[in-house]
Amino acid sequence: MLHLHFGVRGGRTALLRDTQKAPLMVIxxxxxxxxxxxxxxxxxxxxxxxxxxxxxxxxxEAGARVLILTQSATRVQPSPDERPATQDIRFQVAAGARLEFHPERTIPFSGSAFAQTLTAELEEGAQFALTETLASGRVQTGERLAFAAFESRVQVSVAGRRVYLDRQRLVPGTLTRAPGVWGGHDYQASGVFVGGANPADLPATPGLLASGLSAGGAVWLCGVSARGPALDAALAAARATLRQQMWQAAPLTVRR
Amino acid sequence: MSLLRLLQLSDSAFPTGAYAFSDGLETLTMRGEVRTPADLTAFLAGQLTHGWGAQDAPACALAWGADPATLAELDELLDDLKLVPGPRAASTRVGANLRRAATHLWPDVVSDLPATRHHATTFGALGHALGMPRADTVTAFVSGWLLGRATSATRLMKLGGLDAQRCAAHCDGAAQACVHAALHATPDDLFTFTPHLDVAASEQPGLDARLFQT
Structure with missing residues (x-):
């Protein structure tokens, strides 16, 4: 369990309260x-x-600017009793605040099952970004599509109105490699940006990454690639251009 | 009588304009990623299992006999789940055309039909209003999509009509599984996993020469 509460104190964003229960914690x-x-x-x-x-x-809280990353990939271990590992994430972002969440890749190991729900409730005028990537398995070792199930539900609402909904469920089977599903790829990306101006130039990398406007007006991102680094690079470029166009914000410079 | 109506409603000649949309198949064929009959069969079966069939088929089943509020919720759900604008707009255009054509043929029935916007919800609601059994309605809806896409492929690939029909026939198992799942689905069960097609469908408007609108 991890609860974090951010606000502004003395003109700077601060972590005001936190509740951490192993194994989840923050540096x-x-x-x-x-x-x-x-x-x-x-x-x-x-x-x-x-x-x-x-x-x-x-x-x-209002005025705060927060970036949440994960230190390493989410490795989903095998589930001998077939119970999935579950993760429930809820964000609340006030008007005038910004929250960005860009976790490292999710890697479902052979025999694993994972179900994630992510809900973001934004006030009018809040800014929010999420990007995620999924691997077909431990690709470098030759383990691909050996997991039992992967499920992800992401919903973003602004002032109670749903602006983005993405539901993915994949139970690998004979058709997972079909063209149109995952094809010959091993990496998949998805994401959403909300708040600020509509971008005049939606980011895209042919055959790799696309973006567009949802029915609710959010900017979505979707990508596939045979190689993880190529997808990561396209996603990073898309994040930079969307931050600039929507929020007039410079690219984030993060040293790991 | 209801069977005749069902066959008419799901016939590719019924003027819904569905023939104008490929929903990304055109991009995949242009790139050579769907090139052979085996590729097409895999594409069709893959979409029945992980894509269109996991979203629109259950929406059709849930729309059958649903009250106006449920239909409105299903339409909103499809609005949001169809992230790529082209296929989202195609779904509502075909839905509107379907309602218009049905109004022309069966005005008394359609006049009492609750409001619907997407193809899936309109087809399901119409099936119920015309007295078609639920399972038959969903089967016809799935068959219409499958044969429509197979026919589209003949315009995009070096593929004759007979070969295209054989591809569709090879998808029997996937189609039956799709119908079965749709008939047991709840609104929470509408999921997809088609990143490859989503990227392709997004790029379709930028193709140099297009045969389809999506």
Missing amino acids: RPFELPCGTLMVFLVNPTGGVLGGDHAEIRVTV
Whole structure:
């Protein structure tokens, strides 16, 4: 369980309250040159196990600027009793606040099952960004599509109105490699940006990454690639251009 | 009588304009990623299992006999789940055309039909209003999509009509599984996983020469 509450004190974003229960914890936040407060989520164990449930709650008060990253990939360990590892993430972002969440890749190991729900409730005038990537498995070792199930529900609302909804469910089977599904790729990306101006130039990398406007007016991102670094680079470029166009914000400079 | 109506409603000649949309298949064929009959069969079966069939088919099943509030919620759900603008707009255009054509043929029935916007919800609601059984309605809806896409492929690939129909026939198992899942689905069960097609469908408006609107 991890609960984080951010606000502004003395003109700077600060982590005002936190509740941390192993294995989820945060490394001491530090401020980026742009004033955004960056926090690394850490899970020092070998990953998430079947039957594990993680609960993350983040509240961002008006005026605060928060970037949440994860220290390493989410490794979803095998689930011998077929119970999925579950993760429930809820964000509340006040008007005039900004929250960005860009976790490292989710890697479902052979025999694993994972179900994630992410809900972001924004006040009018809040800014929010999320990007995530999924691997087909431990690709470097030749393990691909050996997991049991992956499920993700992401919903973003502004002033109670749903602006983005993405539901993914993948139970690998004979058709997962079909053209149109995952094809010959091993990496997938998705994401959403909300708040600020509509971008005049939606980012795209042919055959790799696309973006567009949802029915509710959010900017979505979607990508596929045979190689993870190529997808990561396209996603990073898309984040930079969307931050600039929508929020007039410079690219984030993060040293790991 | 209801069977005749069902066959008419799901016939590719029924003037819904669905023939104008490929929803990304055109991009995949242009790139050579769907090139052979085997590729097409895999594409169709993949979409029945992980894509269109996991979203629109259950929406059709849920719309059958649904009250106006449920239909409105289903339409909103489809609005949001269809992230790529082209296929989202195509779904509502075909839905509107379907209602218009049905109004022309069966004005008494359609006049009492609750409001619907997407193709799936309109087809499901119409099926119920015309007295078609729920399972038959969903089967016809799935068959219409499958044969429509197979026919589209003949315009995009070096593929004859007979070969295209064989591809569709090879998808029997996937189509039956799709219908079965749709008939047991709740609104919470509308999920997809089609990143490859989503990227392709987004790029379709930028193709140098297009045969389809999406």
